[in-house]
Amino acid sequence: MNCPNCGAEVKPGTKFCTSCGTPMPEAAPGVQATPAAAPEAPPAATPAAAPQAGLAATGLDQLYKTSLETDTPDAFSLQNKKLLKVNMQASGGSVLCKAGSMIAYQGQMTFARLGSGGIDKFLKKKISGEEITLMQVDGTGDLFLADASNDIALLYLNNESIQVETLNLLAFSPSIGWDIAMIKGAAGMMTGGLFTIELQGTGYVALMTKGEPLTLRIKPGELTFTDPNATVAWSAGLSPDVHMEASFKSLAGILGSRHGELFQLKFQGDGYVIVQPSEVAPTTSLQQPSGGGSGGFGGVLGGLLK
Numbered sequence: 609m610n611c612p613n614c615g616a617e618v619k620p621g622t623k624f625c626t627s628c629g630t631p632m633p634e635a636a637p638g639v640q641a642t643p644a645a646a647p648e649a650p651p652a653a654t655p656a657a658a659p660q661a662g663l664a665a666t667g668l669d670q671l672y673k674t675s676l677e678t679d680t681p682d683a684f685s686l687q688n689k690k691l692l693k694v695n696m697q698a699s700g701g702s703v704l705c706k707a708g709s710m711i712a713y714q715g716q717m718t719f720a721r722l723g724s725g726g727i728d729k730f731l732k733k734k735i736s737g738e739e740i741t742l743m744q745v746d747g748t749g750d751l752f753l754a755d756a757s758n759d760i761a762l763l764y765l766n767n768e769s770i771q772v773e774t775l776n777l778l779a780f781s782p783s784i785g786w787d788i789a790m791i792k793g794a795a796g797m798m799t800g801g802l803f804t805i806e807l808q809g810t811g812y813v814a815l816m817t818k819g820e821p822l823t824l825r826i827k828p829g830e831l832t833f834t835d836p837n838a839t840v841a842w843s844a845g846l847s848p849d850v851h852m853e854a855s856f857k858s859l860a861g862i863l864g865s866r867h868g869e870l871f872q873l874k875f876q877g878d879g880y881v882i883v884q885p886s887e888v889a890p891t892t893s894l895q896q897p898s899g900g901g902s903g904g905f906g907g908v909l910g911g912l913l914k
Contacts, residue, residue, distance in 0.1 A: 677750075683781060684812035687752070689759050692779060692814050694751040699812075704786075705753055705779035707743040715749015744782075753779055758816040758890040761840075761882070769808040769844035772815060775890050776840045781811025791848055791873075806844070815840055818886035826879050833872040837887045843879035850874075 611618055611625035611632065618625055623632055666674075677687055683698040694703050696715065707721060722742040745751055754760075755778060763770070771789055780786070789806035807813055815821075817840055826832050826846055833851060842848065851874040875881055884890075 684762055684779070684814060686760060686762055689820075690754055690757050692753045692760050692762070694745075694753065694779065696745075696748050696751060700782055701748065702744060702746045702782040703751065703779055704742050704744055704782060704784075705814075706755060706777065707741040709753045709755045709778060710745070710751065711754050712752040713745075713747075713749060715747055717745055717747030717749060717751065720744050720746075753814070755816055756890065758818060759820060761815045761817055761821050763813045763815065765807065765810055765813060767810050769806060770813065770841050771804045771806050771844060772813075772841040773804055773839060776815050776817065776884075777805055778814040778816045780807055780813045781809075783811040784809040784813065791850065808844070815882070816890045817882075817884040818888060818890045819884055821882050821884050824881045824883060826875050826877060826881055828878050830876070832875045832881060834875065834881060834883055835887055836871060836873050838883045838885075839873055840882040840884050842875065842881040845879040846875050846877040846881065848873045848875050 610616065611627060611630055613630035614625060614628040616625055616627035618632055624630065625632060677693065678685065681695070681698060683695050683700075683703075685693050685695070687693050691711070694705075696703065696717070704722060710719070720743060722744045758778075760778060765784065784807050786808075787806050788803050790803050821840055824832055824834075826842075851872045
């Protein structure tokens with residue numbers, strides 16, 4: 609507001625000019641004496657909160673970098689703890705694996721169910737109740753194998769032999785011979801004895817475990833006992849027997865008569881035993897066969913405890 613006499617600027621609401629003393633006119637009713645306040649600017653848009661650490665989405669480039677398949681000249685290689693890659697060229701153009709374990713392949717391949725390998729193996733399968741469902745894959749390219757997200761332990765046999773529980777076998781090189789073997793000392797406890805798969809030769813063997821495996825050293829003159837459901841494989845130099853621990857009988861009502869702790873495998877000799885940190889046999893993507901060590905009970909004592 610300016611003074612009408614001298615033109616000096618006067619603060620709104622002042623009755624007399626501070627320069628010349630001229631009375632200032634009063635504001636007319638309804639007229640705003642003070643300038644209207646500038647309208648408030650609309651609030652700035654708040655950016656979306658950044659994802660919390662550990663929950664951030666992964667970009668495609670980052671996903672490709674962290675999960676891209678790896679190339680190696682080896683016949684068998686682990687892409688991660690649960691996925692096996694077979695280089696068919698390095699494997700001699702063929703591989704033996706659990707039927708239904710293929711999750712992907714690149715190249716040209718054929719898949720065929722593997723027969724029993726002769727009348728002797730066929731009779732052993734019938735007697736033992738073991739259901740060994742293998743398939744042979746032939747061709748070129750890369751084959752990717754997994755089964756029900758089980759962990760995979762990769763071994764290389766150098767003219768060696770190993771016995772494996774059926775559900776724990778994923779794949780092996782065609783240079784490895786296989787047969788159904790009986791656990792010594794089990795005769796009379798079930799018809800025909802107690803059977804597992806024996807692998808012998810030079811090449812790769814991929815085992816499946818429920819959790820990361822542990823290898824126990826068996827020394828001459830010492831005894832080692834394992835729960836059959838937790839037992840994965842053992843070296844051929846060992847002689848396991850079926851053992852029943854009398855002190856566990858008092859727990860039968862709690863554990864159940866089919867629980868593995870009521871029976872153990874007793875190992876003695878010189879070699880190694882591979883066990884898994886679970887008393888539940890690895891699940892499989894295939895329908896559970898009936899009977900034998902690959903039945904609903906799992907473990908090598910499946911046929912015995914039915």
